[in-house]
Amino acid sequence: MKELIRKLTSVSSPSGREEPVRALIKEEITKHADEIWEDKLGNLIAAKHGGKTKVLLAAHMDEIGVIVTDIDEQGFLRFSNVGGINPQRLVGQRARFANGTIGVFGAEKLEENQKLTLSKLYLDIGARSAEEARQKVSVGEIATFYHEFSDLGERIVAKALDDRIGCAILIEALKRVANPQNDLYCTFTVQEEVGLRGARTAAFGIDPDLGIAIDVTGTGDTPEAERLAIKLGQGAAIKVKDNSLITHPMVKDLLTDLATKNNIPYQFEVLPFGGTDSGAIQLTKAGVPAGVISIPCRYLHTPSEMVDLNDVEAAVRLVVAVMETKLD
């Protein structure tokens, strides 16, 4: 599974430009699904039939990035964010465009007490003129963080684990599921980072009886961290609430019972910020009971996100348990 995660995090697929990772996932799951299709927004949906209850399982394919808004006379690029980007963490980091062009984030000199905002930052792609820059990149193109995958043993570090780790878990569960007891719609969604957009239209089309998103969550287990009762290595996190969703009690109980019954380590997640695809899914049509299986992740929305493979394994087992339990 490490190799799958490495592959999934190595491609650059920001919101609205998910094609590279979609192609990769399609190749991985083709043999394991009954039907596969893409919808108009680019969601990749793999159906596996087993029972009557329609279960939507969602992991988002897109990652955060920066979009070019201007190229100046010297060939420096100005940009805006695609998804949540913290300007304080950018200087010195690198970004990569779809055509392989690499850039370094730099900042203007700040006056005293001036706040570093995205409009004070630029991307330097090594161009010596506007003309040279325009040959490599144009306004409206999106770059993602550029950083290699590191294997730390039980833990791994990579860019875009939010939410390629969810994609990897859903792919692995689809491969492992032997006796599906429900009508499964494994959905790899687009544009989650800019407002849960893919999940909204996918859920409208699928019209499920139950929705479960698989996504990362923050942790409170690092030195002097913000208080948060989520730790790396303590198991899959069953979401209780975030800013987009209060998990349907039936779904929370279902996931908790399945984890207990199958000896899957788990922890509860009460997140005071953020949202996931389930927030959009629950509001589809007349409403859908929805929940989230979360993977604790440190350094979210940076080029170096860290997860524990034991949590990943727990999440895979919990997803498989949902797939193989007859739900009425």
Next chain:
Amino acid sequence: MLLKELSELNGVSSREEAVRAYLRHRIQDKVETVYTDHLGNLLVVQGSKKPGPKIMLSAHMDEVGLMVVGIEPSGLLKIKPLGQIDERVLLAKQVLIGEQRIPGVIGAKPIHLQEKEERQKPVKLSALFVDIGAQDKKEAEEMVKIGDVAAFDVKAEKFGDRLFKGKALDNRVGCAILLNLLEKEYAFPLYYAFTAQEEVGLRGATVAAFGINPDLALVFEGTSAGDVPTAKKHQQSTRLGQGPAITFMDRSVIVNQALVERLVETAKEAKIPFQFRKATTGGTEAGVINQARTGIIAGTLSVPCRYIHSPVSLLNLDDFENTIKLADAFLKSIERKGLPE
């Protein structure tokens, strides 16, 4: 002049009746079907029996304005904004209230009565009121009711060589573009949506897109221009006179790449000037149309307008005409090449 007539109509969000009636009157003899839905969108269908993709063209009728929320014993009116208005621009402006177009003046405590700290800050909305010349509450109540809306009282006119100024160019310019396109013939079914309540949250377009369920939608807007000397070049969202602004991304949508490419390619082929809308802030109806049902490809073409969401904005007439040309060339490209893919 079409733009002047549209600009001088009052249609604050949820009270679009005057604009709707004007548009309906202009088009009813020329179109296949025209109807109004429950939210007040004016919807026009052309060529519903034609083969080919269903295309939706949308422009909102409503403008930002003020709602009367209270009447003081003195007969002065308390107000709240409908849509985003910079409250610093309100003081001493003239408005027209309700269907009767009752004139009013926005006032505040005079400067010589203000405390020192008050003078150093712009007057807050809560300290502003509208004076309609009433002697007391009773007289005011005979003229206006709580819940009536006020629009800015501004004459529209051409000035300079190619500039035009007036209120509500966001988005009467979009309505004018749609009226121009309605005169033309295309080989596929076209659904024109003159929408309600855009300024308070893209509400009209949300239900219009659900009802129409098109294969592709193009939204026409007046968008904020940033070409003033105090803004750095990379922060200038659009510039007057540089052509229609193509949106690649804003807060509401990441526009389908093939659609952006088709618009750019079409502009280049037809030698129509264009610019990208550089800011990614703000949102348009393309956002909610994109999210309707199982997803709809949607983009936005805008005419740059200076001083938007204030009592007076201005645009360049070449940009207006070039936006019509680009939209027309884009629709013809669908006849030739199909939808962008």
